[in-house]
Amino acid sequence: MAVHLAARGGVDLGGTKIQAIVADGAHKVLGQARQPTPTEGGPPAVIAALERALREAAGQAGIEPSELLGVGIGAPGAVDTEAGTLAQAGNLPDWRDPYPLASELGGRLGTAIRLGNDVQVATDAEFTLGAAREFSSLLGVFWGTGVGGGIVLDGRPWAGLGAAGEIGHIVVKRDGAQCPCGRRGCMEAYAGRRAMEGRARKAVEEGHKTHLFKIMEEKGRDRLTSGIWARALQRGDDLAGKLIDEAIEAIGVAVASANNLLDVQAIIIGGGLGVRFGEPFARRIEDAMMPHLFVDHRPPVVRVAELGDLGGALGASLLVTR
Amino acid sequence: MAVHLAARGGVDLGGTKIQAIVADGAHKVLGQARQPTPTEGGPPAVIAALERALREAAGQAGIEPSELLGVGIGAPGAVDTEAGTLAQAGNLPDWRDPYPLASELGGRLGTAIRLGNDVQVATDAEFTLGAAREFSSLLGVFWGTGVGGGIVLDGRPWAGLGAAGEIGHIVVKRDGAQCPCGRRGCMEAYAGRRAMEGRARKAVEEGHKTHLFKIMEEKGRDRLTSGIWARALQRGDDLAGKLIDEAIEAIGVAVASANNLLDVQAIIIGGGLGVRFGEPFARRIEDAMMPHLFVDHRPPVVRVAELGDLGGALGASLLVTR
Numbered sequence: 001m002a003v004h005l006a007a008r009g010g011v012d013l014g015g016t017k018i019q020a021i022v023a024d025g026a027h028k029v030l031g032q033a034r035q036p037t038p039t040e041g042g043p044p045a046v047i048a049a050l051e052r053a054l055r056e057a058a059g060q061a062g063i064e065p066s067e068l069l070g071v072g073i074g075a076p077g078a079v080d081t082e083a084g085t086l087a088q089a090g091n092l093p094d095w096r097d098p099y100p101l102a103s104e105l106g107g108r109l110g111t112a113i114r115l116g117n118d119v120q121v122a123t124d125a126e127f128t129l130g131a132a133r134e135f136s137s138l139l140g141v142f143w144g145t146g147v148g149g150g151i152v153l154d155g156r157p158w159a160g161l162g163a164a165g166e167i168g169h170i171v172v173k174r175d176g177a178q179c180p181c182g183r184r185g186c187m188e189a190y191a192g193r194r195a196m197e198g199r200a201r202k203a204v205e206e207g208h209k210t211h212l213f214k215i216m217e218e219k220g221r222d223r224l225t226s227g228i229w230a231r232a233l234q235r236g237d238d239l240a241g242k243l244i245d246e247a248i249e250a251i252g253v254a255v256a257s258a259n260n261l262l263d264v265q266a267i268i269i270g271g272g273l274g275v276r277f278g279e280p281f282a283r284r285i286e287d288a289m290m291p292h293l294f295v296d297h298r299p300p301v302v303r304v305a306e307l308g309d310l311g312g313a314l315g316a317s318l319l320v321t322r
Numbered sequence: 323m324a325v326h327l328a329a330r331g332g333v334d335l336g337g338t339k340i341q342a343i344v345a346d347g348a349h350k351v352l353g354q355a356r357q358p359t360p361t362e363g364g365p366p367a368v369i370a371a372l373e374r375a376l377r378e379a380a381g382q383a384g385i386e387p388s389e390l391l392g393v394g395i396g397a398p399g400a401v402d403t404e405a406g407t408l409a410q411a412g413n414l415p416d417w418r419d420p421y422p423l424a425s426e427l428g429g430r431l432g433t434a435i436r437l438g439n440d441v442q443v444a445t446d447a448e449f450t451l452g453a454a455r456e457f458s459s460l461l462g463v464f465w466g467t468g469v470g471g472g473i474v475l476d477g478r479p480w481a482g483l484g485a486a487g488e489i490g491h492i493v494v495k496r497d498g499a500q501c502p503c504g505r506r507g508c509m510e511a512y513a514g515r516r517a518m519e520g521r522a523r524k525a526v527e528e529g530h531k532t533h534l535f536k537i538m539e540e541k542g543r544d545r546l547t548s549g550i551w552a553r554a555l556q557r558g559d560d561l562a563g564k565l566i567d568e569a570i571e572a573i574g575v576a577v578a579s580a581n582n583l584l585d586v587q588a589i590i591i592g593g594g595l596g597v598r599f600g601e602p603f604a605r606r607i608e609d610a611m612m613p614h615l616f617v618d619h620r621p622p623v624v625r626v627a628e629l630g631d632l633g634g635a636l637g638a639s640l641l642v643t644r
Contacts, residue, residue: 137482149583158475160459160585161620169616170579174495174571183614249496257492261471261580263482292505294491298483 007063009054009071009111010317012118012310013037013046015091015145020053021313022061022068027129029310031060042094047101051108066110072319073101073113074121074312078162081115091145114319118312119165120157122305123150125315126268130306137264140305141167141255142271143247144226146180146192151262168192170254190250193273196243197224203239210239226276248281252288260294270305278304329385331376331393331433332639334440334632335359335368337413337467342375343635344383344390349451351632353382364416369423373430388432394641395423395435396443396634400484403437413467436641440634441487442479444627445472447637448590452628459586462627463489463577464593465569466548468502468514473584490514492576512572515595518565519546525561532561548598570603574610582616592627600626 006025011018015037022031033056038045050073058065065071077089084102089095102113116124123140132138132152140150149167151158158164168188169181176185180194189195200212215228215235232240255267267289269282286302293299307314328347333340337359344353355378360367372395380387387393399411406424411417424435438446445462454460454474462472471489473480480486490510491503498507502516511517522534537550537557554562577589589611591604608624615621629636 151583153475153480158584161587161617162585163617164583164585166582166585166616169582169614170492171494171575171614172496174498174575176496181616183616185614253493253496257579258583260488260491261473261486261583262480263484263486263488265483292491292493292507294488294503294505295483295485 006069007061007067008069008317008320009057009065010313010315010319011050011054011071011073012122012312012316013050013073013075013092014118014312015076018046018049018053019309019313020050020057021310021317022054022057022063023314023317027314027317029314030063031057032310032313033057033060037091038093040093043092043099043101043104046092046095047105047108050105054109064110068109068111070112070114070320071105071109072121072316073105073115074118074316074319075101075115076118079115079117084113084115086115112320114322116316116319117150117159117165118316119148120150120159121315121319122270122312123152123165123268123315124157124318125307125311126270126305127152128318129314130311131268131303132266135265135301137262138266138268139167139255139258139262139264139300140165140268140270141251141274143191143251143269143274144271145194147188147251147271149258151264153262153264167254167258170257172250172253172257187250187254191247193224193226193229196229196247199243200224200239203243208239211235211237212240226272229273230276248284249288251285252290253292255285256289256292259289259300260292263295264300266301266303268303268305270311275305275308328391329383329389330391330639330642331379331387332635332637332641333372333376333393333395334444334634334638335372335395335397335414336440336634337398340368340371340375341631341635342372342379343632343639344376344379344385345636345639349636349639351636352385353379354632354635355379355382359413360415362415365414365421365423365426368414368417369427369430372427376431386432390431390433392434392436392642393427393431394443394638395427395437396440396638396641397423397437398440401437401439406435406437408437434642436644438638438641439472439481439487441470442472442481443637443641444592444634445474445487445590445637446479446640447629447633448592448627449474450640451636452633453590453625454588457587457623459584460588460590461489461577461580461584461586461622462487462590462592463573463596465513465573465591465596466593467516469510469573469593471580473586475584475586489576489580492579494572494575494579509572509576513569515546515548515551518551518569521565522546522561525565530561533557533559534562548594551595552598570606571610573607574612575614577607578611578614581611581622582614585617586622588623588625590625590627592633597627597630
């Protein structure tokens with residue numbers, strides 16, 4: 001019963017999937033469930049899917065949702081923690097205006113909901129429970145569809161006015177490649193999976209050869225997932241190799257710039273591509289960072305995120321007792 | 323007598339000049355003095371000049387140095403606040419190894435000496451007393467021989483592991499121009515006065531025309547000071563205009579990158595060139611920043627530093643009661 005009293009929920013609300021967990025007071029996962037993120041139906045459809053995922057995870061843990069100490073949600077877009085609203089979530093269906101996510105979902109589940117930024121809670125998870133446990137200052141770099149960043153300074157998350165950590169939009173090349181954000185030369189324009197797919201398609205149009213899209217068809221996917229990139233590299237695909245080289249170079253430059261500004265103890269590499277490529281690629285990012293690091297005799301530690309797929313949901317569950 | 327008890331000294335220890343002040347508890351300047359920074363004689367010569375400047379400033383204030391609550395020094399290079407040592411001060415004569423600046427100068431003056439980083443104390447001065455008084459998070463950009471940066475987050479200086487704030491070494495162009503630091507594409511490679519002089523000399527060698535070096539001769543100087551750049555712009559000098567345009571573009575890109583990461587309330591532009599060029603150029607930097615700002619509907623406030631020449635020394639005096 002003591003465990004039940006301390007149990008809390010956590011959800012990583014992504015553009016592709018909803019990952020929910022229920023954990024005990026020692027952050028042990030008691031139940032987990034996954035739902036595809038609805039692609040239509042607006043906030044009500046997303047909230048229904050969140051409810052399903054949380055009820056399933058709680059069921060696995062043998063707990064009623066209303067028994068939970070609370071539920072934290074790591075969400076993309078503009079989070080207003082105080083108001084409990086989410087706005088401008090471009091990867092969620094029709095979710096532009098602020099919508100009262102916390103009160104709507106809380107009413108259905110009978111427990112308190114606390115919202116946080118998805119990347120920041122994933123960073124916090126690595127800081128509190130994962131690869132950065134022994135550090136007090138760190139930069140989390142989440143290399144996936146885009147490249148997000150989270151900051152912990154002196155043991156506390158730094159969110160700025162609400163939008164800090166956009167390491168993907170550090171400029172690495174003035175007048176450089178077009179970024180999905182509409183600007184030019186951002187790191188994400190070279191390293192984000194969405195941008196990399198665009199570069200690959202353009203190269204194919206220009207006559208370059210690659211296995212990337214054949215592997216995509218074989219796997220029955222409609223976009224270049226982390227697994228497809230990994231498979232293409234295994235097959236020695238030249239174009240995939242070149243685009244990944246450019247991505248790593250861009251990440252290295254941006255991380256070095258960020259560290260020249262922040263001088264943190266550790267850089268944690270997470271995200272779909274970051275975790276999939278793992279340790280050897282963390283070393284390549286470190287190598288790409290070194291030539292641009294101003295204080296290069298004591299570089300920050302570069303590590304791969306430890307918590308894997310559940311990191312975001314675990315980090316969100318930490319919001320409950322914050 | 324109450325004022326005397328609260329009086330404290332502050333010194334901006336620069337590569338060209340030593341600026342000392344004595345201020346009362348309300349930060350009113352009671353006395354000030356300036357000495358050229360010795361170009362030889364190592365730490366002992368610098369310490370003798372510091373002593374002269376502080377004795378003169380105290381004399382103007384009608385106070386014995388031993389009556390001061392303490393003296394703060396904003397110094398370039400690697401400051402160890404706890405140990406009271408300064409090392410690797412490249413702009414000071416023969417000052418590489420850690421030297422016990424605090425104890426040596428404190429013994430001569432009969433008061434406690436506290437060391438800080440020159441750019442950080444200047445940022446702190448603008449935060450506490452100057453252009454950023456009403457903000458709790460800011461980035462100070464000191465545009466001079468190099469381009470230094472200072473950070474205040476949530477009302478407190480952020481120094482990282484001791485070397486945070488190197489905004490001049492944010493990369494603005496991968497594989498770009500050579501920086502005086504030896505790396506490539508740093509913002510300072512385009513915007514630092516030393517680098518700009520190098521670019522001007524190279525352009526002249528390549529046959530470009532400019533008044534810059536003629537004005538330098540007229541003024542009897544051996545390097546391109548802020549005043550010389552300002553004069554050349556007034557005369558409509560094409561090369562000077564083009565190099566300043568590139569400097570502003572580079573500062574805008576780096577400041578935008580920094581703000582995408584930190585999301586602060588205000589950017590304060592100081593330093594020799596920043597203060598000399600003033601408000602119109604702060605607006606130009608703001609314009610150059612905008613296209614790269616990720617959250618561009620609420621850009622940070624961009625202001626010129628208010629405290630001018632005495633800002634560094636005033637900021638150093640704040641170290642006394644920290």
